[in-house]
Amino acid sequence: MSQRQRDHLPPPLEIPLLGSRTGNLLLRPWFDRVTIRWVTRLFFPMSRGWAAAGVAEGSQRRFARELGVRTADLPRAATTRLLNAVHRTQDDYRAAREEWLETFYADSQPAQERLAAAESARERAAQAYMATRAYAFPIHVRQRLPGVAFSITDPDTVAAAHAHRLNGPATRFPPPPAPEMRQTYGVGGGYGEVSWLGWPSPGAGDTAWARVYTPTDVKNPPTLIHLHGIGMEMEMWRAQRDPVNALARDAGIRVIRPEGPWHGSRMMPGYHGGEPVLAFAPEGYLDYLQTWVAEAAQLIRWARATSTGPVLIGGLSLGALTAQIVGTVAAWWPRELQADAMFLVATSGDMVEVGFEGAFAQGFGLGEKLHEHGWTHDKLVDYRTLMEPQGPPVMPPERVVMLLGRKDAVTPYSGGLALARQWHLPSENVFVRNRGHFSTPLGLHQDPSPLHRAVEVLRASA
Structure with missing residues (x-):
């Protein structure tokens, strides 16, 4: 890796298709109909399971309580994988975030290489943590997780x-x-x-x-x-x-x-x-x-x-x-x-x-x-x-x-x-x-x- 790359953040990722002619075919009303279903029926429900796992502290019983279901109704192996993945990546993200805060608010200005490394590490840890919601998919298939844990105010x-x-x-x-x-x-x-x-x-x-x-x-x-x-x-x-x-x-x-x-x-x-x-x-x-x-x-x-x-x-x-x-x-x-x-x-x-x-x-x-x-x-x-x-x-x-x-x-x-x-x-x-x-x-x-x-x-x- 060159010196220029080390002391800068990596360039933003290109989003496939959007800047091409194919993107013009993609960005049509059908795309929105599919996306709203994906958000409400898949992404938010998986996110609900992910969020519940984030406070379950590895406990299947607490995880089930957060979701409002019985522990016996959850697929045990899939639930264990989700809880372990979320716990591990959540800890990694918190550690990277703490290091990021110490680096970017240090008493004396760090070198650009150190700043770039701290932000890249934080970003990688954050993405890994967010991506573990995919582990909730088999649970959603089995249990049909809600997208929102409603607590409506009267x-x-x-x-x-x-x-x-x-x-x-x-x-x-x-x-x-x-x-x-x-x-x-x-x-x-x-x-x-x-x-x-x-x-x-x-x-x-x-x-x-x-x-x-x-x-x-x-x-x-x-x-x-x-x-x-x-x-x-x-x-x-x-x-x-x-x-x-x-x-x-x-x-x-x-x-x-x-x-x-x-x-x-x-x-x-x-x-x-x-x-x-x-x-x-x-x-x-x-x-x-x-x-x-x-x-x-x-x-x-x-x-x-x-x-x-x-x-x-x-x-x-x-x-x-x-x-x-x-x-x-x-x-x-x-x-x-x-x-x-x-x-x-x-x-x-x-x-x-x-x-x-x-x-x-x-x-x-x-x-x-x-x-x-x-x-x-x-x-x-x-x-x-x-x-x-x-x-x-x-x-x-x-x-x-x-x-x-x-x-x-x-x-x-x-x-x-x-x-x-x-x-x-x-x-x-x-x-x-x-x-x-x-x-x-x-x-x-x-x-x-x-x-x-x-x-x-x-x-x-x-």
């Missing part, structure tokens, strides 16, 4: 926690505090220098994290903050080619990729990434949005404090639903918390439909669970102002870009189009593809024109 409990926030704009999402945000040392990577930010979360009671891609030789770069969707945990898998992250190298844009509450290194024990959003619904959604909106605002403040360039807030799916709240409630925030532009992928203005009645929620039977615990459509609508943008965004319409899928059944196209019209977005800023929820963002690998438009808007807002 209307009275939710009212006690969130009803006071309904009093007006100032109480829905108040300006978050200004904590110390500690940036790690940077290490060279394929898209520029890579570092991380860590700071006390204003709502989750843990440490919030964000990866930062900084372009080389660019003074005061513009900043793009991009929020991920539910269950997306890029920090826990081998880095892959990403057209958003590539903006640091190709467009001189500083790119910040936060890790959402209950995802990745922030997973709640006994749950897989993002599961609590659904498991504790509707309070899970309310808590998640309340926390991530505040964390995104803190990142905007940090971006403004460290560069004079303009700031764009954006996101995909649940990340877009979060970003659009940031972009609207900022009207009641100081300038340092306001973004200059917005880029929303697969979004909607109707969170009640998306979160509780759409294809994703239906795939797990969330609607039935809510009804069993006293929730009606009207009661959910009572909390609409805490889940949806209220009024226009703080930036003018020409600084908001949307990418929507006409066949999207998760964040339905009608809800996104209605929001674009409500905000009077110019036609050149609204991109519509004949694709679904998953193929629409993946299409950026083939046609990045919506992303390029977002960059134009960001630069023009300087």
